[in-house]
Amino acid sequence: MKAIxxxxxxxxxxxxxxxxxxxxxxxxxxxxxxxxxDLRSHPTADEVYQVVRxxxxxxxxxxxxxxxxxxxxxxxxxxxxxxxxxxxxxxxxEDHVHIRCIQCGRVDDLxxxxxxxxxxxxxxxxxxRIIGHCTVFIGICPVCQGEGGDEAx
Amino acid sequence: MKAIxxxxxxxxxxxxxxxxxxxxxxxxxxxxxxxxxDLRSHPTADEVYQVVRxxxxxxxxxxxxxxxxxxxxxxxxxxxxxxxxxxxxxxxxEDHVHIRCIQCGRVDDLxxxxxxxxxxxxxxxxxxRIIGHCTVFIGICPVCQGEGGDEAx
DNA sequence: ATAACTGCAAACGTTTTGCCAGCAT
DNA sequence: ATGCTGGCAAAACGTTTGCAGTTAT
Numbered sequence: 407m408k409a410i411x412x413x414x415x416x417x418x419x420x421x422x423x424x425x426x427x428x429x430x431x432x433x434x435x436x437x438x439x440x441x442x443x444d445l446r447s448h449p450t451a452d453e454v455y456q457v458v459r460x461x462x463x464x465x466x467x468x469x470x471x472x473x474x475x476x477x478x479x480x481x482x483x484x485x486x487x488x489x490x491x492x493x494x495x496x497x498x499x500e501d502h503v504h505i506r507c508i509q510c511g512r513v514d515d516l517x518x519x520x521x522x523x524x525x526x527x528x529x530x531x532x533x534x535r536i537i538g539h540c541t542v543f544i545g546i547c548p549v550c551q552g553e554g555g556d557e558a559x
Numbered sequence: 560m561k562a563i564x565x566x567x568x569x570x571x572x573x574x575x576x577x578x579x580x581x582x583x584x585x586x587x588x589x590x591x592x593x594x595x596x597d598l599r600s601h602p603t604a605d606e607v608y609q610v611v612r613x614x615x616x617x618x619x620x621x622x623x624x625x626x627x628x629x630x631x632x633x634x635x636x637x638x639x640x641x642x643x644x645x646x647x648x649x650x651x652x653e654d655h656v657h658i659r660c661i662q663c664g665r666v667d668d669l670x671x672x673x674x675x676x677x678x679x680x681x682x683x684x685x686x687x688r689i690i691g692h693c694t695v696f697i698g699i700c701p702v703c704q705g706e707g708g709d710e711a712x
Numbered sequence: 713a714t715a716a717c718t719g720c721a722a723a724c725g726t727t728t729t730g731c732c733a734g735c736a737t
Numbered sequence: 738a739t740g741c742t743g744g745c746a747a748a749a750c751g752t753t754t755g756c757a758g759t760t761a762t
Contacts, residue, residue, distance in 0.1 A: 430716060430761070451752080466719045471752060473717095487642040489693060491727085492751065505687050517684050531670050534658050534698035540642065541694040545687035583736070583741060604727080619744045624727060626743095644752085645726065 429480065434458075434465050435473045442483050443497040448504070448513040450492040488513055488542050501538070507547035516543060582633065588626045590614055595636050596650040601657070601666040603645040641666055641695055654691065660700035669696060 441457045442449065449457070455470045474495055478485040484496045488506050494513065503516040529536055594610045595602065602610075608623045627648055631638040637649040641659050647666065656669040682689055 428716060428762090432717060432760085434718070464719075466721095468720075468753080469718055472754095475753095487640060489640040505681070505685055505689075507687070508690060514685060514687075516681060518681060528658070528669060528671060528696065529698075532658055532667060532698075533701035534660070534667075534696070535704055536658075536696055536698040537661060539694065539696040541692065543681065543687070543689055543692040545682075545685075545689040548686035551688055585735090585742060587743065605725095617744075619746095621728080621745075622743055628728095 429476070434462060434469055435477070437461055437465070438470060438473045439477055439482060442477075442495055446497065448486065448488065448494040448496050450490075450494055452492070454495065486540065489544070503541045503543065505543040505545055507550055508544050509546055509550040512547050512549075514547070582629070587611075587615060587618055587622055588630070590618070591623060591626045592630055592635060595630075595648055599650065601639065601641065601647040601649050603647055605645070607648065639693065642697070656694045656696065658696040658698055660703055661697050662699055662703040665700050665702075667700070 437458050438454060441454055445453075445457070451471055451474055452467070454474065455465070455467050458465055458470065474483070474485070477483045478495065481499060484499045486494050486496050486504065488494050488504055490506070490511055498515070503518055504513055505516045506513045528534070590611050591607060594607050598606075598610070604624055604627055605620070607627065608618070608620050611618055611623065627636070627638070630636045631648065634652060637652045639647050639649050639657065641647050641657055643659070643664055651668070656671055657666055658669045659666045681687070
């Protein structure tokens with residue numbers, strides 16, 4: 407799955423994106439992308455850094471930040487502000503809903519539809535042109551509830 | 560309206576909260592609370608600081624941060640992470656939906672119901688105990704659309 | 713040769729913290 | 738006297754940026 411996505415990415419880079427701004431897929435950038443697709447969690451920049459470092463020990467945190475920015479503005483990953491002090495990144499670029507544990511900071515995807523909001527309605531009422539949305543539930547995860555619950559999705 | 564809320568606050572402080580942790584309502588804290596209730600926007604800590612400073616010129620930014628923290632953990636205001644680099648604060652403590660302009664950073668309330676999510680369902684599916692949620696739409700505000708639209712709520 | 717890229721370190725903006733003094737109880 | 742509080746300044750934290758050298762085209 408990961409491999410497929412990366413191949414698609416490279417195809418895209420070889421096609422549209424590359425022709426626009428000469429975006430290259432360096433081994434650092436690829437490793438960062440792989441890491442996020444692999445993890446399937448919602449890592450912070452530093453978490454990505456720690457993982458990528460195991461493969462590329464000389465990579466710098468600045469490079470990670472730079473590439474996270476590039477990858478997310480290219481639409482290959484998503485930058486999600488989930489409420490904590492750090493930005494988080496998500497390999498899943500489709501609209502979905504998150505839930506964050508207020509105690510341990512863990513973040514999961516929520517198996518539910520994005521808000522039922524008719525975007526047209528919102529545009530009419532607010533005057534805004536809607537681009538997207540970010541819905542985060544806050545709660546206490548099964549583990550933090552006292553080892554009593556079962557694991558979330 | 561503001562006065563009423565503040566009076567309620569003081570009554571609360573004189574009752575429940577005070578008896579628990581000796582929380583006092585200093586003039587700085589009151590000014591900060593007033594400011595947020597007055598503004599009816601979603602100010603950053605620094606915006607609160609700039610406004611409060613006009614009444615209490617010697618107040619320090621540290622004090623503002625300390626009190627924003629105290630007020631929000633007392634439930635008198637709300638700390639809302641709206642996606643930008645700064646935390647924002649909201650005098651309205653009821654669940655509602657925000658929209659943020661991706662260009663100018665302006666934040667408005669959205670005249671719609673919070674997500675239609677059955678919280679019970681979410682709890683069952685995810686295993687989390689739900690405490691709250693935060694929904695933020697991203698868009699372009701009427702002003703940034705090129706002075707063509709009308710003002711939002 | 714050119715332009716994108718990396719590593720490093722310094723800088724930046726936001727938020728937190730330590731310290732001492734002030735004030736309410 | 739105790740302890741919550743404020744002002745000030747330093748520190749911490751996440752993130753961005755400038756620069757010099759490297760790599761790919």
